[in-house]
Amino acid sequence: MTPLWTGTELLKATGGTFAGLSGDASALHATGITFDSRQVQPGDIFLALSGVRDGHDFVGQAFAQGAVCALTRKPVDGGPCLMVPDVLKALEKLGAYARDRAPAMRGAVTGSVGKTSVTQMVMAALSRAGRAHSAVKSFNNHIGVPLTLARMPADTERAVFEIGMNHANEITPLSELVEPDAVIITTVGAVHTENFPDGEEGVMKAKAEIFDGLKYGGLAILNADNHWFAELNERASEMGAKVQCFGEAEGADACLISHEVVDGRAQVCATLHGRDIAFTLAHTGKHQALNALSVLLMCEALKVDTATTLAALSAFEALDGRGAEHQIAVAGGHVTLIDESYNANPISMVATLNALAARRLVTGGRRIAVMTDMLELGPDELKRHAALAPALTAAGVDQVFVAGPLMRALWDVLPEALRGAYAATAAELLEPLKTALRPNDIVMIKGSNGSKAGLIAKSLLI
Known part of the structure; x- marks a missing residue:
């Protein structure tokens, strides 16, 4: 297998120095690179980045899992370390070198x-x-x-x-x-x-x-x-x-x-x-x-x-959390789950509701929107949630299930006929949602990552 990086290239790209390397740098061959010690594969370079935890604490684990080299600020026992003043800056240099080669x-x-x-x-x-x-x-x-x-x-x-x-x-x-x-x-x-x-x-x-x-x-x-x-x-x-x-x-x-x-x-x-x-x-x-x-x-x-x-x-198949569809068994038949749970903002919410509107229903089926809070919207966040009500009506949605303190603003302005259930959290919305589902329903789930829309989608798929 052609190496992704050789030790010689690593030295040229970063300007670092090796510690704990036995033999010539040209003999070091790496086939991958990662900063997550849990994902290290044999042949990888491990990046000891600093975050919530100092990546240097996981260098030993990375070597144990087969890393051939670690980018570090200091020597660490267990294998060769390419020492650099700043691991993130060194990663940027690796990126620029790879771009140019x-x-x-x-x-x-x-x-x-x-x-x-x-x-x-x-x-x-x-x-x-x-x-x-x-x-x-x-x-x-x-x-x-x-x-x-x-x-x-x-x-x-x-x-x-x-x-x-x-x-x-x-x-x-x-x-x-x-x-x-x-x-x-x-x-x-x-x-x-x-x-x-x-x-x-x-x-x-x-x-x-x-x-x-x-x-x-x-x-x-x-x-x-x-x-x-x-x-x-x-x-x-x-x-x-x-x-x-x-x-x-x-x-x-x-x-x-x-x-x-x-x-x-x-x-x-x-x-x-x-x-x-x-x-x-x-x-x-x-x-x-x-x-x-x-x-x-x-x-x-x-x-x-x-x-x-x-x-x-x-x-091309729709990605998980970004429009992937699943058939879910319910008593008497199946419902179609449209999983848009990866993230949400007012633009994507309306676009997804428009997509739901375009879906043709079969006998007895309903369009159901399941929505959790949209985050990082600033001082107008409550107004932006409430403003989704006309889009729900225009989309021909039959039932709306919402979770989160911000979605309460939408719930308060929804017509009574559209109200499925409101809950303070995504987890608390699961039971009323599951109870309400009927054969041939089309269920769209969307919300921000932080408001746990994905939890609802995953729970329905179990």
């Missing part, structure tokens, strides 16, 4: 919603076109992005990276580290607004930081339907980017013409640079059809032919 064209994805799904859709197409690389999951922060770069094999041809943020000035250093050839901003909305004094405008400016690392003349792919499109277009152009857009707006480079759910799949008709295209998606939400259009533009920029991307999109 590979011939890969690179894409980067950010946005208020849809980042992970879009990144994985892009990866599905890139992997069909050649040697491709991406994060194994939503590794989109100051550790996850350099780690994903450091895990990139030297022969990678194309790669895609997800970049997230909670505050201003977080995306710029990550984008500059990735140096993408193309970027996508899926959309901008009221997410993490509690961290921005200027509210949603601050979020827009933070998302626009992705242009800071975009190669000059690279492609910025923007949502033509988003109300921040003009500002983002201007900022991208000022940075020397080419701009293409996707959406339903007339003249979009990738323009959605129609979206229909047939036999549990979305049937999508669109135009790509004026050419008619059609494809199907396992994820039935219209918002994912729009996301797929951004994927077409990015893959085109990364030299993947459209036919390959369309085939990848048609084969």
Whole structure:
């Protein structure tokens, strides 16, 4: 097996020095890299990062599990340690070295919603076109992005990276580290607004930081339907980017013409640079059809032919917590569970409710929305929860089950006919929800990670 890293490369990349290494550095071969001692596999490099616990406390465990080397600030018994002044800075240097040694064209994805799904859709197409690389999951922060770069094999041809943020000035250093050839901003909305004094405008400016690392003349792919499109277009152009857009707006480079759910799949008709295209998606939400259009533009920029991307999109399965569907047995039949429990904000809530509305019911079935608190919305958080009531009515939802102190604001304004149950916590909502389910119901579950929407989904799947 070709090593991911040799000891010689580690020295060149970090400028560190080895302690406890027997033999020449060139003989040290590593096949992986991780910061979680519980996930160490034989052949890995272990990163002794400092967090809630000091990673140095777990170096011995990592060596016992087969790590061939550890990046540390000091020598630790048990195996060779590459000593550096700052392990996180050393990881960033590894990421930059891996970026420069590979011939890969690179894409980067950010946005208020849809980042992970879009990144994985892009990866599905890139992997069909050649040697491709991406994060194994939503590794989109100051550790996850350099780690994903450091895990990139030297022969990678194309790669895609997800970049997230909670505050201003977080995306710029990550984008500059990735140096993408193309970027996508899926959309901008009221997410993490509690961290921005200027509210949603601050979020827009933070998302626009992705242009800071975009190669000059690279492609910025923007949502033509988003109300921040003009500002983002201007900022991208000022940075020397080419701009293409996707959406339903007339003249979009990738323009959605129609979206229909047939036999549990979305049937999508669109135009790509004026050419008619059609494809199907396992994820039935219209918002994912729009996301797929951004994927077409990015893959085109990364030299993947459209036919390959369309085939990848048609084969792409919705991710767990992001639209994955399950059939659950109940007395007398089954219900359909749509698991959107990974995270939530007002934009994604409305998009998911619209997707629920598009689902056709069979005899006796109902549309049921199960919702937990949306977090990090700032001083207007109660108002934003209550404001979901019209979307629930418009979606034709029959019953609403909500949990959490913030969702109480929605419960208080719901029409009596829609009220299924309210509970203070997700765990307390389980019993009334399970009792209420009937054959042929379609149940959508959505909420923020911190409010435990995922607990409800998992409990129904047991």
